[in-house]
Amino acid sequence: MTRNMKVNGGGVYDVVVVGAGPAGLSAALMLGRARRSVLVVDEGLPRNAPAEHMYGFLSRDGMAPGDLLLQGRREVEKYGNTVRAGRVTGVRREGEVFAVDLDGGPAVRARRVLATAGVVDELPEVPGLASRWGRDVVHCPYCHGWEIRDQPIGVLATGPLGVQQALLFRQWTERLTLLLHTAPRPTAEEAEQLAARRITVVDGEVSGLETLDGRLSGARLASGELVVLRAVAVAPHPVARADYLTGLVLEAVAHPSGLGTHVAGDATGRTSVPGVWVAGSLADPHANVLGSAASGSLAAGAINGDLIAEDTRRAVRDHRDPFSPASEARVCEKVLGVRRHGL
Structure with missing residues (x-):
């Protein structure tokens, strides 16, 4: 696969990340280094915005939360990917990919989705x-x-x-x-x-x-x-920001601690919906900044592994039948950068 400096043929990202907090940016950074095309969409409502400083993050103790996010965006963009302001209003499956609806703009498409929009603390x-x-x-x-x-x-x-x-x-x-x-x-x-x-x-x-x-x-x-x-x-009640996932029949549920809601996933963040992962405080409302960043990195590794498995299956299929319509369509997309009508 060539270095991903833009979306794949047909305008499909490898991954759309919802939320540019520590989890989302950490995941986008790892995926960018794995040569994946990534779009990060962020509404600009970080959970820790009221705090002037964050603590307990090794090498960043006492740093302003906004400074960490700004540096993270720069690092993500260094690998050719994009952090975009906006609000995701829905996610739905379209064939083999996901359509991610954006408020005030056209939908974008992705092979995988990582939800990291976090929670809202009800006081x-x-x-x-x-x-x-x-x-x-x-x-x-x-x-x-x-x-x-x-x-x-x-x-x-x-x-x-x-x-x-x-x-x-x-x-x-x-x-x-x-x-x-x-x-x-x-x-x-x-x-x-x-x-x-x-x-x-x-x-x-x-x-x-x-x-x-x-x-x-x-x-x-x-x-x-x-x-x-x-x-x-105080003990706030963290409420998951997950309304945009309801189109996938994926909803927030009560957290096992009894405090707040979350979107459930396995140890890597893989949810019950194939192709959709969750990380950060959306997965664990008790995670701090460092824990959220770590969960984003872990999810990124799992997502990349999942994409590699899919890439390999496709390569084997094309190897067996290089003249199939599906194979021809992918060659057109990759080499010519166009999608053949009807394929």
């Missing part, structure tokens, strides 16, 4: 919370814990996992408060664990978060009491 409906998201309202201690260490932190519990989250954040501060909000009362065993770890438990719903001089100052309870805090940990 608890507490006034003042959403505006602080990614700053002093956080969800992952491994992403943000170091930056808020030793400060008074509140865990806003909205479900049965609130105690678990509080015990986790206790690693980063001794000044921890579990705000029960809408969560059930801790069991006797959980209450003992919280007491042993000297975690304060506060009853009552939180009516809002308050700020002072541009910083979080505390959580106001419905009773009027103000709990002084400098950061609040």
Whole structure:
């Protein structure tokens, strides 16, 4: 196969990647290096856009998320492939390929599709919370814990996992408060664990978060009491961005953790629909940036292997019958760059 600097004959990409986050760009990079023609379509709604920095990514610790994506786009394009702004509205099968519908433009065709559009984090409906998201309202201690260490932190519990989250954040501060909000009362065993770890438990719903001089100052309870805090940990409900896959009868389902939804795939991201893979937070809503990038790379290897198997089957068929109509059509596409009418 010749070096892919543009789409294959007949205007068919080897792979269309939906989403230019860490997973999508990592996959496109690997596929480009495998000499595959790739189009990445991105809506411009990265999950971590509210965060000023990302952490825990080896050699990129503290880097701005947008800078990572910009560098990733440049690396993908270095191998002759394209990252395009736009929104994918649907994917459907047309014979041996997929038609990928784009908002405001003609559909593009691909032999394989990799879905990496991610999730949308639905936050608890507490006034003042959403505006602080990614700053002093956080969800992952491994992403943000170091930056808020030793400060008074509140865990806003909205479900049965609130105690678990509080015990986790206790690693980063001794000044921890579990705000029960809408969560059930801790069991006797959980209450003992919280007491042993000297975690304060506060009853009552939180009516809002308050700020002072541009910083979080505390959580106001419905009773009027103000709990002084400098950061609040929440458990968002991640909802998969997968509406464009419904035409393939591929839908988001509940994640095994019980938190949020995802599109299920195997260890490489292969879904139940042949030719369609999933990676990043769309496959695992708990994946961090590094994990998402790794899953994209893993999916790329599997996709390339699948394409190699298909290329080999076609080559064997043409070798056996070089004068078949199908073989002639492929030769016209590859050599002449045209598709013969009716073939």
